[in-house]
Amino acid sequence: MYEFIPQWHQQALHELIERRARLPHALLVNGQAGIGKYLFARYVTQLVLCQDDTDNNQPCRQCHACHLFEAGTHPDFYNIELQINDSGTVAKEIKVDQIRQLIGSLSQTSQLGKQKVAVINSAERMNRNAANSLLKTLEEPSGDSLLILVTAHSWRLLPTVRSRCQQIALSPPSWQQAKMWLQGQHPGADADNLLHATNGAPLAAATLFTTDGISQRDDLLAGMYAIAEGKMDPLRVAQKSAEAELPQLVAWITACVQQLISINISGKHEAVGKLDWSVVAKRSELKNLFAFYDKMLQAAQQAHSNINCQMLLESVMLDWSRLFNKTR
Ligand SMILES: [Zn+2]
Structure with missing residues (x-):
């Protein structure tokens, strides 16, 4: 505390x-x-x-x-x-x-x-x-x-x-404020990656660091990246990720697709976690990314109910893989 x-x-x-x-x-x-x-x-x-x-x-x-x-x-x-x-x-x-x-x-x-x-x-x-x-x-x-x-x-x-x-x-801190605070609390942490994972929220980032949730999130993103490249089965990624809390998973996936939309619109190269998503972002169509984003907002509402976590994740990962089907 x-x-x-x-x-x-x-x-x-x-x-x-x-x-x-x-x-x-x-x-x-x-x-x-x-x-x-x-x-x-x-x-x-x-x-x-x-x-x-x-x-x-x-x-x-x-x-x-x-x-x-x-x-x-x-x-x-x-x-x-x-x-x-x-x-x-x-x-x-x-x-x-x-x-x-x-x-x-x-x-x-x-x-x-x-x-x-x-x-x-x-x-x-x-x-x-x-x-x-x-x-x-x-x-x-x-x-x-x-x-x-x-x-x-x-x-x-x-x-x-x-x-x-x-x-x-209450407003969130600026990225710089959040980063300084986080580095003060946990000098060895990769502050930028943690803050990307929590949409810039420093206390959530600190929790992610101390509980090692960040490695679960990095694994999930690596899985999503591999799906986009056609190198991994969506159902396998869903199965591997199911250990983390569903609302948390949904938040990570949502943050990821938000970043892809931003890259797609701006054409700018931006880091999402430790991976370079610019190529992946450009291979998906903007309207499909928005449709997926909408699905994630719905999933966020369902995530706190007694929904079957595995089924929801599988459905999300299958939808995710379809974003990249055509262009591969
Ligand atoms: Zn007092």
């Missing part, structure tokens, strides 16, 4: 602090995945809970509340996220029981005398019952609670939930 707020969110934080006196009871922090939205939410939380009021711009990190918060034991802080199932996998939904329990806790008096704060991470994953339960709290909040919903997919939230929160849209 990186304890401090990334530099590229300072402006948004500053704006929030400016209107702190008029802070609503519910915030919706949204923006691209992997840019540090959750860190932002935690930082705001610590700022609200901090008992030292001499500096309103940052938590003091010295008071009792700050110590408890940083130790993960602050009694007025509630962290809601996707739970780990008995089988060790991450649940697909935030369940109604989690939200009901939260609502129960928020209705009680604050233990340290300041506000109670709940952060709901991946808030779009609340199932319908969970979201409906939360709605009542959003409509009639208890006076001293602050709810911070965090999401990279705000359109998937119920409109009624969205409309009851004040939205804070």
Whole structure:
């Protein structure tokens, strides 16, 4: 866990602090995945809970509340996220029981005398019952609670939930900022390749590095490259890639086709991962690349449901191979 707020969110934080006196009871922090939205939410939380009021711009990190918060034991802080199932996998939904329990806790008096704060991470994953339960709290909040919903997919939230929160849209860092941050965290990493894999999102890139997900992604791209050259069977690539998480695979494939479209339009030579895609890009027709891109957007919606991962991947890889059939 990186304890401090990334530099590229300072402006948004500053704006929030400016209107702190008029802070609503519910915030919706949204923006691209992997840019540090959750860190932002935690930082705001610590700022609200901090008992030292001499500096309103940052938590003091010295008071009792700050110590408890940083130790993960602050009694007025509630962290809601996707739970780990008995089988060790991450649940697909935030369940109604989690939200009901939260609502129960928020209705009680604050233990340290300041506000109670709940952060709901991946808030779009609340199932319908969970979201409906939360709605009542959003409509009639208890006076001293602050709810911070965090999401990279705000359109998937119920409109009624969205409309009851004040939205804070966080921007991604520039490529240079992201690269510097990543190199600071992991000096040995191939920052450009990692950032290409995550669409420039530095925290996602760091996770990809520490979990060695980057080698899965590089293998997938190598497989897709070989398919385009007619050197590998699409079904074999689908089979080999199925170990990675489906939403992640879909995101990598989407990023790859986006780059091919960009190369195809601009005619410029651009790196996608470690391979030179310019020749491959020119061998496919732009309208077909766009059609494939549309399919990937649909796949992204299906990826979080209980769809058969292997079948979806096979279908995607077959479609991918057809992009290059004619011209080979
Ligand atoms: Zn403090």
